[in-house]
Amino acid sequence: MPSETILLLGVNHKNTPLEVREKLALSSGYEEPLQALAGIDGLREYYLLSTCNRVEILVSARDGEAVEKELAGFLFGDALSPDQYEKYLYCHRNEEAIHHLFMVAASLDSMIVGESQILGQLKEAYRWSSDKKCTGPILNKLLHKAFSVAKRVRSETLIGSSAVSISYAAIELAKKIFGSLDNKKVLLIGAGEMAELAAEHLVGNGAKDVVVANRTLERALDLAKRFNGRAVGLDELFEQLEQVDIIVSSTGAPGIILHKEDVKPLMRNRRNKPLFFIDIAVPRDLDPALNDLDNVYLYDIDDLSNVVEMNKAERDKEAVKASRIVDEEALKFKGWLAGLAITPTITALRDKGNKISRMELERTLPRLKNLTPKERKSVEKMAGAIVSRLLHDPVIFLKSENCKDQSELKVDIFRSVFDLEKKE
Amino acid sequence: MLSEINYLLFNSVLAVSFVASAVYLVFFFSQKEKLRTVARMILLVSGILQTLYILSRYLIAGYTPITSQHEAVTFFAWSVTWAYLSFHWRYSVRNFGTFVSVLAFIMLLIAASASREFEPLAPALQSLWLPVHAGVSVMAYGFLALAFCGGIMYLLQERELKSKKFGFFFTRLPSLDALDQLNSHCLTAGFTLLTLGIITGSIWARQAWGTYWHWDPKETWSLITWFLYAIQLHQRVTVGWRGKKAALMSIVAFCSVLFTLWGVTFLLGGVHSYAQ
Known part of the structure; x- marks a missing residue:
């Protein structure tokens, strides 16, 4: 059972000039592009972020590669041909996609690192996607996690506290003089x-x-x-x-x-x-x-530029701390995702075990005529206990950390060993 | 038994107050919000212990413990701590607690170095006016000490803003406006209490010695202090004296408070001197 692929495609201010970003098909509102995305085959869940510095599509899809091409085409519309946009577009898969999303949410990928607007923009974009029922369990969890990562970064580092543009610097100074404006x-x-x-x-x-x-x-x-x-x-x-x-x-x-x-x-x-x-x-x-x-x-x-420069140096130090938080959270999320991939297999295994025990009980119990209801219960209980104890170790093996990296292969072997039919 | 408890209580006051200022200082450097909550709780505990200590001394001695050097300074620390805690209940001034807790701890250290013996109360002091006059005066000092801390913070922050070199204090100290308001509030409360202290003192003097005022060194210095604060308050109300001048004035006037408290006793003597 191939697990879902999380894909993140987009362009941002770092390698795409404004002239190109302006041409992207998604510059007007969220409603239309989201509807258009619904037409793409193989997308389970999707979400779209569009700000003046970046346009990003985040999807969970069954078949990664085919979807990637379609999404790129969708993103650039008729504005650019594939060879033209190749150099602008970035495409992250799975862990990389998660990591990138967390970086964006924590404002570490922003033009002005540490600015706070991006989180609001992310939340609004998510609201659109979830209102239109474009997101499902995976993206919901992923985006909520991204919000909490941003919050953690904000509360555990000083990244958001430094002014890094002239206007911000002026505001910050004014606040130190007047308290509030x-x-x-x-x-x-x-x-x-x-x-x-x-x-x-x-x-x-x-x-x-x-x-x-x-x-x-x-x-x-x-x-x-x-x-x-x-x-x-x-x-x-x-x-x-x-x-x-x-x-x-x-x-x-x-x-x-x-x-x-x-x-x-x-x-x-x-x-x-x-x-x-x-x-x-x-x-x-x-x-x-x-x-x-x-x-x-x-x-x-x-003077104001000096404030900005000073804050930049300070902020770079904080950014290192912040990236460490993002790394840590991305790893945790990866763990959750891997767990998600093995859940159906574990369920199937348990179902199979229960089915066998029920079948055997149905065959045996009619032959034991002298049992009191209490004894009957005990026998049923015993059958269940044998099954679950027998399955305990394999399940632990499946869930164990060291196997998560190769979970697909492992799940396949597991399914053949226990002869679980391939089902979605 | 009671005196042992008393002894232990003071030592625990000292220890808890040390921990409170240590945690506040760590918070000042690291700016971790959790630490602040912890520090505040410890300071509250320290305040409660100080209250208990003063009560226990009262029970042992049978009079308000404010007549020896040790007692007066402990009372001072108590009033600083509680002035801050009561103040904090209404206003929150960023990192103010660090300065206040350190000041309170220094006072307790000074109290610890003085003799903790119980001295019999001089007959002239055996009056109901003792707790009223001395208590009100020391509480005034508590608020004036807060104004002093605020003044220092103001000067530090103002220097950063004027020199345009933002160092360690810029992010850690509150806005100038907040500090100036702090100054104004503490000054109003402190000055009112100080005035009451002087009035009750002179009524007591009338009863004890027959004259309202007889130019005892402490009385003279209290009057000087009172004038310094009166000028500052007057200027603030009439021409809007504020900012750096007001902060400097709070510091200077508080030095006068300290001199009234200690300098007078050790250098000039007089009827207000503590039992030695």
Whole structure:
């Protein structure tokens, strides 16, 4: 009885450029692709993950090789021919597939290692697959295990705690200053793309009011509308500085627009509430001396990059620990899977044993006429006990660890020895 | 029999408090959440044992055990521990327990080095005012000690943020805002109790010596301490003094507390000196 093959096919940001990933057939929603997958022969269970960095199909199939080709074709649709996509596609089988899935879930395969979004994306993808009844016992177990591995990695290592992009770094710093960003007010000086991105992160982490100050009011209005905020002119800057907590500056001004002397008198009116300046403009907008003021914290783009770099080194150490957890869990799951492969055989063996004992009892008992019901029971019990004791050692042998690697061969021999009919 | 129990109790207080700070320190380095729960439980046990120890001393001596060096410092450690535990019940400040448990342990060590003998109570101290005045004062010190710990943590964290070199403390210490709030809460509680302590003291002085205030060194230093905290509180309320200045002030003012507690006794003497 060949056990099921777990297959994982996909492309990710590591070896597939964005232009190719964009072309993949699965970029729009989960519903259609899942329905399409149902049409592929030999798939028992299937699941699909699509994020901006990766597209992966995970299936449990009867016949691995044939399915692999079909899935690859399905993944790339008409966009690329097999020779073209060969170099992008990775295909993992069984243990490798399990290991890869765990790596992805634990955010060790992410572009930003340790980021936490991927787990949510994985869960959503799983929800789609399970809602559409595409997953069965094996994938259900496998995915739930992947979630718990991710959780374990998160709680046992510090991998998720380091900021590894500039925006993350800014948020992390802000949290160390303000505790939480809830209801904090943000002022954007300059309405560029970088400012927009930073504001998005800040608002995503709880910041409430967004005020945009820009040279051209029109652009400021546009951006303010996105965050339900207000737009002001640059001449109202000082007034605003008394109200806000976090300032993101990104103007194209050639020189410094805000000096230490400008901010110093404001602090009294602010009752010394902390101010966090983030200067992402090149050349810089804000006077570096601002950082010397009490309760004022200034970070420019280089400072933030340093934070990112520092965190990367720290995080690499944690990643080693995390991979060890993944290895361990993948091995455990492999054990479970091997156990699953021998379960039908053990059941068949037990059935056979019980059948024999029942048959013999039916033949013998009518001849023993003087038995009391109690004695009858004892005889029945004895027959059952003989069978189960006889089968005990073979079952233990089948389950034993050292045989799991060659379980298919072992199961075959076992079935011939006990003459168990080949059945699914 | 009771004095043997008493002796054993103090030694176990010392041992448990040592274990609590050791586990807290290990947690501080490793950041394993399980350890924190364990450390907290041990600190709670230490707090209970301290209470029992003080009770047992009370039973043996027949008066509130707060008059000798050993007793006063033990009481101080007790108030620090319980101020933290009561505080913790409402707020959780990351890794605060490590600092507090170490401080409490150091105090208990100092108490251990002092004489544990029972001295007969001076007649002037035989009054119901003793537990009220001394108890309230030492409890004030407990909260002020928490503000001191918070101040140190604030300065450490602020230095990391200002220098932009994130080392050991950055991830382990809470946000500046949390530490500043901690400072403000502890200061309010500590200052209120300190004021009460001074008021009850002067009422007692009136009853015992006939004057409310007679410039005993300890009284003078308490007043200096009181002013230091009053200035800080006033500035916080009026112009929003906070952050580094407030943290520095809590540390300086707490040094004044320590001097009132020890310096005065050993250097200046006066009616408040402990039984030697």
